[in-house]
Amino acid sequence: MQLKQKVVAFAALLLLGSNGLLAQNDKLELSVEKIMRDPKWIGTSPSNVFWSEDGKKIYFYWNPEGNRQDSLYSVSADGRNLQKVSPQERRNLPAQRGVYNRAETKKVYEKNGDIFLYDIKSGKAQQVTNTVERESSPAFSHNEQKVVYMKDGNLFAWGIGNGQTVQLTDFKKGRKAAEEGKNAQRDWLKEQQLALLQIVRDRKTDKDAAEKQQKLDSPDRPKEIYVEDKVVNNVTLGPNERFITYQLISRPKNAKVAIVPNFVTETGYTEDINTRTKVGDAQNGYEFFVYDTQRDTAYAVLMNNVEGIYDQPAYLLQQEAKASVSPSTTDSKTKKPEPRATAIYGPYWSDNGKHAVVVARSADNKDRWILKLNPSTAELTVLDRQRDEAWINGPGISYGPGEIGWMPDGESVWFHSEESGYSHLYAVNVSSGKKKTLTSGKFEVSDVRLSDDKKNFYFTANKVHPGEKHFYRMPVNGGEMVQLTSMTGAHEVELSPDEKNLAIRYSYSNRPWELYVMNNKKGAKPKQVTNSLTDEFKLYDWREPEVITFKAEDGADVYARLYRPENPQQNGPAVIFVHGAGYLQNAHKWWSSYFREYMFHNFLADQGYTVLDIDYRGSAGYGRDVRTGIYQFMGGKDLSDHVDGAKHLVEKYNVDPKRIGIYGGSYGGFITLMAMFTEPDVFAAGAALRSVTDWAHYNHGYTSNILNTPQTDSTAYAKSSPIYYAEGLKGALLICHGMVDTNVHFQDVVRLTQRLIELGKENWELAVYPVEDHGFTEPASWTDEYKRIYKLFEENLKEKK
Incomplete structure (x- = not known):
């Protein structure tokens, strides 16, 4: 049987050669038809590279066999033992995304809508939840004795030691009954009922007493917070578990969504696809709140006193100046300035639990602030303000909070800014407000992370040439940027858990991405793991x-x-x-x-x-x-x-x-x-x-x-x-x-x-x-x-x- 298969394969190879497609002595002649075939004719590059939790294996998705879909593969840390992962091993893997404790000995993650706690040394996972509803966004509490997560729009905490689950927030849609439909006519009828009928008075007395007793019997129940029709987002538990912060997103009621008709459908009928609004239409509104569990009250964090919040963009000021041709045409009434709409992201707490920092961005995207937050007073203190009359963006900044983290001293945060004209790393002390430049030059820095020992930064930069991306190590307080990769092209690097090895997706201008492994040392030689290109593409x-x-x-x-x-x-x-x-x-x-x-x-x-x-x-x-x-x-x-x-x-x-x-x-x-x-x-x-x-x-x-x-x-x-x-x-x-x-x-x-x-x-x-x-x-x-x-x-x- 094996001999027959070899003969058939050899005959097929001869046939392909006679067609001028794969004959090794022929050069492939390009045509539009050949180029635009299913990209599998090129070969499928490895993707989604990640390390096993113990650092012994590298996992990645790959398709060397040209199947309809990619499969999960693994290779040992030294680049050997390349093999397809079995279904059983794949199912038992913890989710790639998750949150580690500070010692990185445990990890919490969501998988299939449930929460798991993974012990890295033993390789065993403990299932925290097993429900029909989805639990998400797991994290460790600051003292790492609890796992906090979201369920049905509320924050819960699961005790690692005792297995007890506690609900920490009680967000409710709509308005509180006492606040609904207030008007003189209804209030009068209610008072009339209470004045005329003893049974109404008795039942109200019993209801009020029951509610009071329930609060006495369950003093730790969270406060009911009514959010109307707004969406609750980014619920975060503070270090001492006194403060819970959250964001409310209000969807515009009068925005018009454009529709795209789909003509070729399974039903034979044209179907409408709802897409998006058009520029200038009403957009989402954002509010940021602190829930103080000790005082059992929630209050908004406002930007009203933040420097620059009332500054209008230059183009609007120029238009106003043109419109004010003479004093006689100027409105004598001074319009009270309004703070610009903003979105607040965070907070980001220091490891010592002393400080909280948030990032705020104006809706017109002309300003981005790094702010210190006092949660007990909702006071904001400006640490850094980046203003751009065009718009704020750049590597490590993007359109949201951007990359940000705490320095090892617990008193300073690092962040990106285009202050110099290029996206670079800076640090600012949250107490003194003193800012320090960590990287500089006519190049950009991206994909930043601190080493586990907090002594170094790792990041990608295009310092050698704007068209090259290399991986660097640099002392945490700035200094020499040590270039760890050397091949001309681009490197997408994943550090091993012990930071001794690099898994690298590398490509050059005429060579698609392949997987390499390398020791985390300057001058180390990378070892190629995958060979993805087809024989036809190589011709x-x-x-x-x-x-x-x-x-x-x-x-x-x-x-x-x-x-x-x-x-x-x-x-x-x-x-x-x-x-x-x-x-x-x-x-x-x-x-x-x-x-x-x-x-x-x-x-x-x-x-x-x-x-x-x-x-x-x-x-x-x-x-x-x-x-x-x-x-x-x-x-x-x-x-x-x-x-x-x-x-x-x-x-x-x-x-x-x-x-x-x-x-x-x-x-x-x-x-x-x-x-x-x-x-x-x-x-x-x-x-x-x-x-x-x-x-x-x-x-x-x-x-x-x-x-x-x-x-x-x-x-x-x-x-x-x-x-x-x-x-x-x-x-x-x-x-x-x-x-x-x-x-x-x-x-x-x-x-x-x-x-x-x-x-x-x-x-x-x-x-x-x-x-x-x-x-x-x-x-x-x-x-x-x-x-x-x-x-x-x-x-x-x-x-x-």
């Missing part, structure tokens, strides 16, 4: 795109990836690719998330095109000024960077200025439209994929940061939206869009289509994809889309023979 000599820089019109250095034909012709054609997401980096030295586009660019280069992939203004990896270079004008510097890139191709790489095309998806589709409409003499053809055509129709979270809101900054929206410039179209335009796109709605291109029709434009076409969301999933859709893109370039950028 092509994938280009190593050159990372170049060129000067923008304002003197800024712009980074880009360059793909060149083996024998570039004089005055040849070129294509510029525009990555999506806006705040994303693609001109780097690791395997791109745009791997299909990377392969397509290799294919284009084979066909004689020079391809340029630009990290334009607004991209990640280059600091605050690049990040915010698009404020109040998307389609400004981000587009001019592409125009300057086109000039660079002409001046240095012998590209014909009349034969340059442009394409991209999402934000890249938006830039493509702006290029075709406002720079028609630079770009002869463009393919706009899943593109925003009018920013007033996009979401609030992303758009309001960059353009503010349509009702407060309409000029920014008019300047930035392609639909206003459609009359400028001259070259050939291809528009592609998924009909069930819940991110950039299909309505965007429908409105633009109508605009192009009304303008009498003829040099454009629209391709729709009935089953695709924002990110395509079907190989047939990818293939169709990119065959159209290639045809567009062939017909409009190549010389006619």
Whole structure:
């Protein structure tokens, strides 16, 4: 039987070789159809890497066999014994996410809606809850004698020693009965009943007495806190268990949610998908409270006295200044300023239990505060304020609380700030307010954690080159950054529990991610664990795109990836690719998330095109000024960077200025439209994929940061939206869009289509994809889309023979 199988396998290999696909002496010839197949033809990289709790194994998801789904694999800490994990072992593993005690000998986690306590030394898990309802968000109490968790919107505590469960909060929907429906008519009727009827008076007396006795019999019952129709979030128990903090989120009642129709359904009927509001519509409101169990009272933490809370954004002040033409037109009545809406995150308690810190962000995202909280008085003290007239963001900062933690002294907190123009680490003393810079330079720091002994920081930084990510160790109070990884590219590192070894997901620009193991020492040699690439993928000599820089019109250095034909012709054609997401980096030295586009660019280069992939203004990896270079004008510097890139191709790489095309998806589709409409003499053809055509129709979270809101900054929206410039179209335009796109709605291109029709434009076409969301999933859709893109370039950028 084994011999028969070998013969069949050998015959199949010969057959594949005769088809010119896998013959070892042949080079794979690329085509759109081959590139856009199910990505498994490339090989599946390892993902979701994590260590076993005892540090003896590394677990990860992988699919070397090309199955429909990835499977869990394991390898020993030294990179040996690579094997698929059995179903039984997988089921017995503790959840990857969880919370450790300070000694990291125990871990609490949620699994399948229940809470477990795991002893790391014995490897045994104790089930804390076993209910139909879901318990979540487990953590240790400060004295580590209890496990606290959420259930049905309330906080509970389970005693590790005695197994007793205690409910710590009693949040209730609606209003307290005594507060409901207060009005003179109902109050009068109630008083009348009590005055006229003895039985009503007796029953009320009995009810009041019973409630009083219940409180005497159960003095530890938590206070009933009525939250109306608000959502309770982030309930946290303080160190001495006196204070419980929580956040209330109020959903806007008058917000209008956009609907995306789904045409291809199992039922045969069109079904509506509720998606999101549009920018400028009503948004969630946030409140922060302290429940003092000792005083049995809850009170709000207010930002009213915090420095800067009344400061209006500069663009609004400029508008007010323009509106106040003369004293006679100024309203004589002074309007009382209102504090800006904010969200408060935390608190983050010091290990000694003495101090609490919260992070606050203004709803307009112009300010971020690090604040000391006095829970007994709800008083806030400013430790750090970061103000940006564009918007707050950056590595380690993002849109929420960002990365923050306590220094070993228990008196200072570390955090990220773009104060220097790049995201770096700082520490501030919560008593003195003295701030210290821990890292500095023209690079960014991210993914920060303290070592277990609190002597060092570990983090990722792009210090060597903006397009490389390396893993570093640095003394906790600042000093030498020791670079632990050395291979050119990017490293995603997981430290072993004992911090002696590193599990590394590494990739280079033309080599997808693989798993490596390495000792946690400078100069240590990494050992490769996985080999994921298929033989077919290896048959092509994938280009190593050159990372170049060129000067923008304002003197800024712009980074880009360059793909060149083996024998570039004089005055040849070129294509510029525009990555999506806006705040994303693609001109780097690791395997791109745009791997299909990377392969397509290799294919284009084979066909004689020079391809340029630009990290334009607004991209990640280059600091605050690049990040915010698009404020109040998307389609400004981000587009001019592409125009300057086109000039660079002409001046240095012998590209014909009349034969340059442009394409991209999402934000890249938006830039493509702006290029075709406002720079028609630079770009002869463009393919706009899943593109925003009018920013007033996009979401609030992303758009309001960059353009503010349509009702407060309409000029920014008019300047930035392609639909206003459609009359400028001259070259050939291809528009592609998924009909069930819940991110950039299909309505965007429908409105633009109508605009192009009304303008009498003829040099454009629209391709729709009935089953695709924002990110395509079907190989047939990818293939169709990119065959159209290639045809567009062939017909409009190549010389006619």
